[in-house]
Amino acid sequence: MMTTSEQTNHQVSLKLLLPLLASIIAVSPLAIDMYLPAMPIIAAQLSTDMSSVQNSLSIYLLGYALGLLFFGPLADKYRRRTLVIIGISGFTLVSFAIPFVTSIEHFLTLRFAQAFISSAATVVVPGTIKERYGNNTAKGFSYVSMIMMVAPMIAPSIGSVLLLHSWQAIFTVLGIYSLLILCLAYRFLPERKQVVEVKRVSFLARYKIVFGHKKSQLDLLSSMAISLAFFAFITAIPFVYLTVFKVSEFAFSFLFGINVMTLMTAHFINTRLVTRKGSRKMQSYGLVVALLASSGLVIAQYFQLPLIYTVAVLLPLMGSISMIAVNTDALILLGFNRESGTATAVIGTLRFGIGSLAGPILAYFYDGSALPFALLMWCSVIVVLLCQLPHWVNTNLKN
CATH class of the missing domain: 1.20.1250.20 (MFS general substrate transporter like domains)
Structure with missing residues (x-):
């Protein structure tokens, strides 16, 4: 039997679940779109050409795809909350580190790491929705997508405003955002319903x-x-x-x-x-x-x-x-x-x-x-x- 406090927390977590899942998925669209207006300034300050900075977008997508391949099977084996915490924590640390880069090589390396580790968090979202909605999984996907689409709509504008201060401010704000999501995920993200496996399945x-x-x-x-x-x-x-x-x-x-x-x-x-x-x-x-x-x-x-x-x-x-x-x-x-x-x-x-x-x-x-x-x-x-x-x-x- 759950206590009254536990029941209240459970109800609150369910009310926050879809916005929370959308906020987790929105990490990547924000990381992709917010810094687009800053590309020319980043190129100038890192003493490189524009094409090298543009390649950071391809590097990010590559890191994200490889991260999905790595963390996908792990999401079926280990606790989802653990993967979310690992993914968002890693994204937060890398976001706070990027403003201190001094070369394009460091910038590209950290962008790859940022994308790769963030996939640990996002890969668990569809499975969580499926578990909660069952045969109506598409309904849950649609709700999350509706909320998440706000991110790419406003991200370039946010980046342009932050650029008035510096391009580094964009990644600092990304770090603050992900830190907030980390706290909410730690507090409200429910754990998966445990499924007993008949046999261990390899990666x-x-x-x-x-x-x-x-x-x-x-x-x-x-x-x-x-x-x-x-x-x-x-x-x-x-x-x-x-x-x-x-x-x-x-x-x-x-x-x-x-x-x-x-x-x-x-x-x-x-x-x-x-x-x-x-x-x-x-x-x-x-x-x-x-x-x-x-x-x-x-x-x-x-x-x-x-x-x-x-x-x-x-x-x-x-x-x-x-x-x-x-x-x-x-x-x-x-x-x-x-x-x-x-x-x-x-x-x-x-x-x-x-x-x-x-x-x-x-x-x-x-x-x-x-x-x-x-x-x-x-x-x-x-x-x-x-x-x-x-x-x-x-x-x-x-x-």
């Missing part, structure tokens, strides 16, 4: 289980394809709006902002419907919208229609992409009881891996227009459609 065997799970293979491919579409948008949209359509920086910020709001709206709609419709059905709804919207995007770019047509199809396209992604990830995780951390690592690594190809693909097919971008988005959606056709066929046969 590599867990990956073999995930990749060998036939019911999840097509969903993993779908997750990769829809991630390619998302990263194609992130990579190309500054060029599309600023160069092709020649909008102002203010107009670009506004257009980008309404796309983010569309993502949040799609997640909100998903939280309202997924408990009744199920993740597979919501995934199919998003796929239908994505197919229509991406086809409209190709038509708009092929005929070089005015900006309003591109904006009109991008809004439902990005909303549907977010709906496909969150429900696909939920369907993957629901297939694993003891390997949710490993599955999360696989999803994250494949996502960043395929996402890194968006830039080279767009560069290879560059023709000065937005058509290659539109075609890449459309092709990505078609791949998801082909992956999901067997599920649709099986469902119809059963009915």
